[in-house]
Amino acid sequence: MDERYQKNFPVSWEQFHRDSRALAWRLTNGDRHFEAIVCVTRGGLVPAAIVAREMSIRVIETVCVASYDYDKQGELKVLKEVAPHIRALGGEGGRNVLIVDDLVDTGKTARVVRDMLPEAHFATVYAKPAGRPLVDTFVTEVSQDTWIFLPWDMGLQFTPPISGHAG
Numbered sequence: 001m002d003e004r005y006q007k008n009f010p011v012s013w014e015q016f017h018r019d020s021r022a023l024a025w026r027l028t029n030g031d032r033h034f035e036a037i038v039c040v041t042r043g044g045l046v047p048a049a050i051v052a053r054e055m056s057i058r059v060i061e062t063v064c065v066a067s068y069d070y071d072k073q074g075e076l077k078v079l080k081e082v083a084p085h086i087r088a089l090g091g092e093g094g095r096n097v098l099i100v101d102d103l104v105d106t107g108k109t110a111r112v113v114r115d116m117l118p119e120a121h122f123a124t125v126y127a128k129p130a131g132r133p134l135v136d137t138f139v140t141e142v143s144q145d146t147w148i149f150l151p152w153d154m155g156l157q158f159t160p161p162i163s164g165h166a167g
C-alpha cells in the first residue's frame, strides 16, 4: 500500500448499492434536469448504472481515463473522449449532463473531465478533502490518508479470530 494511505475503508456491494442510491436521492432533490450520464470509466460504471436506474436516465456515455495502477498514481491518459452531441446537451459545456465517478481523491481525474464539460454536474459516491471542491454532489467523505477498497476489487476470504487461535 502506498505510504500516503494509512487507513482502509472496505465497502461491500450492499453498502455501495445503498450509497449509490443515496447519491441518486440527492441528485433527484436538486434543481437540475439531466438528459444523459457521462460515466468516468472504469470506477464510474457501477454507480452510473445504479443512478441511471433510479433517475430513469437511459442515455449513458463514457469518458475513458487511466491514471492509477492499483494505488500508484501515474500520468493521466484520456483513452476516449465524450461524443460532441453529448457535450452539447443543454448548450455548449453540457449543462444537462451528469458526470458520475465512484470517488474523487486528489481531484486530478475530476479536473480533466470537468474541463471537457465545464457546465455539467459532477457527482461521486465518495470524496476525499483534496478532491471535494471539484465535486458538486457526493455522499460520504473519507480522510485523505484512507484507501477505499471497492467491492469489485475484493473477494471473500478467511479471517483469523481476534484471539489469534486458528481453531
Ligand SMILES: O=P(O)(O)OC[C@H]1O[C@H](OP(=O)(O)OP(=O)(O)O)[C@H](O)[C@@H]1O
Residues within 6 Å of the ligand: 040, 041, 042, 043, 044, 065, 066, 067, 068, 069, 070, 101, 102, 103, 104, 105, 106, 107, 108, 109, 110, 131
Ligand atoms: O482524484 P484522483 O486522484 O484522480 O483519483 C480518483 C480516480 O481514481 C480512480 O480511478 P483509476 O484511475 O484508479 O481507474 P479505474 O476507475 O479504472 O479504476 C477512481 O475511480 C477515480 O476515477
Ligand SMILES: Nc1nc2[nH]cnc2c(=O)[nH]1
Residues within 6 Å of the ligand: 068, 103, 105, 106, 146, 147, 148, 149, 150, 153
Ligand atoms: N479503489 C480506490 N481507487 C482510488 N483511486 C484514487 N484513490 C482511490 C481509493 O481510495 N480507492
Ligand SMILES: [Mg+2]
Residues within 6 Å of the ligand: 040, 041, 042, 043, 044, 101, 109
Ligand atoms: Mg476511475
